Amino acid sequence: MAAKRVTFRLYPSKIKADKMPYLRRLHKDLYNACVEHRRTSYKKFGKSVSYYDQQNCLPEFKEYWEEYKELGSHGLQDTVKRVDLAFKRFFKLKSGYPKFKSSRHYKGWTYPCNSGWKACTNGQNGYLKITNLGKIKMRGQARDWGQTKTCTIIFKQGKWYASITVDCIPFRPQTDTGAIGLDFGVYNAIADSNGDVIEHPRFVKIAQSKINQIAKTSRRKKPPSRGVKASRRWRKANKTVAKIQSKVARQRQYLQHKVSTQIVSRNSLVATEKLNLKGMTRKSKGKNQRQKSGLNRSLLDVGIGNLKDLIKYKVTEAGGFYIEVPTTKVKPSQTCPNCGHQSKKTLAQRVHHCSQCGYQCDRDVAAAMVMLNDARGMERASTGADESTSTWCGSFKQVAQLKRQKLTPQRSRGE
Ligand SMILES: [Zn+2]
Structure with missing residues (x-):
C-alpha cells in the first residue's frame, strides 16, 4: 500500500x-x-x-x-x-x-x-x-x-x-532490465551513461524576460500601502506575473514526469549521486557571485531534488533499484570509467580524456558511467537493500x- x-x-x-x-x-x-x-x-x-x-x-x-x-x-x-x-x-x-x-x-x-x-x-x-x-x-x-x-x-x-x-x-508495468547512471549538472541538465544528454529547458528564461518587461511597467503603478488599496492596474500586472509563474511551474512538472517516466520505462537500475542541494545552491559571497547565481538558477529550474524523488518512487514501484552513490568516496568527475584512473579536472574541462588508457568522452557522461559501475558493484553486494516502498504523498503528510x-x-x- x-x-x-x-x-x-x-x-x-x-x-x-x-x-x-x-x-x-x-x-x-x-x-x-x-x-x-x-x-x-x-x-x-x-x-x-x-x-x-x-x-x-x-x-x-x-x-x-x-x-x-x-x-x-x-x-x-x-x-x-x-x-x-x-x-x-x-x-x-x-x-x-x-x-x-x-x-x-x-x-x-x-x-x-x-x-x-x-x-x-x-x-x-x-x-x-x-x-x-x-x-x-x-x-x-x-x-x-x-x-x-x-x-x-x-x-x-x-x-x-x-x-x-x-x-x-x-501499478507500474515491469521495466526492461537496463541499467543507467545519471549525472545532474550545470552545463547539461542531465547526462546519462548511454551518452544521451538533456539540456536545460528554456522556458524559465523566456518567462523571466516576460516578467522583467511587466515589472518595468508595474513600477509606475500604485502598490498597496498601509490603509491604501493597490491600484487596479497594479493588481492586474501582479496577476499576469503570477500566471506566468504558475505556467512555468506546470511546464517544469511536466518535464520532470516525462523525463523520469522515460528513464524508468527502460531501466530497472538507476544510479545517481548524492547531491547536497543546499550547499550547491547557497549564495556565493566571493567574486564569482553572478556566475554562481546563474548556476543556482539553472539547477533550480529543472528541480533536481524533485526529479530525483520522482525517479526514486517510480523505480521502486516498478520493482527496480535506485542507488545513490557516495560522491566523496567514488569521485565520479575525477575517475576514468574505462580504467579507473583518477585525475582532477577543472570545471572548464568539458571532455574527459584519460591520460592512462586514452579513453575519451563527454565529461558528464563519464561521471554517469562511473556512478553506474559503482552501483553495479553495490547491487551485487546487497540485493534488495533499497527496496523500501514509496510513501511520498505531498507536503501535508x-x-x-x-x-x-x-x-x-x-x-x-x-x-
Ligand atoms: Zn582510463
Missing part, C-alpha cells in the same frame, strides 16, 4: 462559488485566533498552550460562534493542527514566528479523515460531496485509485481544487499522520 495524492479541479456552481470563500475565511479566522491565543497566553501569563488545549476549546468555541458549527469538527481540528505545526517548525528553528494570515494568503482547508466529504468517483472525473455545500463537479485523472484518506480544498488563482490522498496499490487523541482529564490521574 502506498499513499498518493491526486488533485482534481473543482467546478462549483455560482451559489457554491460564492459560499466557498466564506468558509475559507472562517478557517482563516480560526487560524489567526489560535495564533493569538498562544501568543497572549505566553506573553501575559507565561503559559504555553498545546494543541490539545486548543482542540478541547473547540466545542465551547462553537457554542459561541455558531457559524462554525457547519464546518465539521474534524475540519476545524485540522486548522488548529496547522497552527500547531507552524509553532513546531518555529521551535525547531525551521521558520520564523507564525504570522497572522490574510484571506489572500490562506489557501484553503483540510478534511483529515473521511467525515464531512465524499468523493463520488473512480479516479476519473466525478463529483465531490461536501457537507453543507453539496455536490461539486470535479475533473481530473488518477493514475491509481483506492481508499480515500484526506481531502484538502485549495483556492489558487481564481480556481478551486480538491487535493485528495488515496491509499492504493500503485504530517497532518494526516499525526494521531488524534483526547487529553485525559487531570482529575482522574490524581485519584
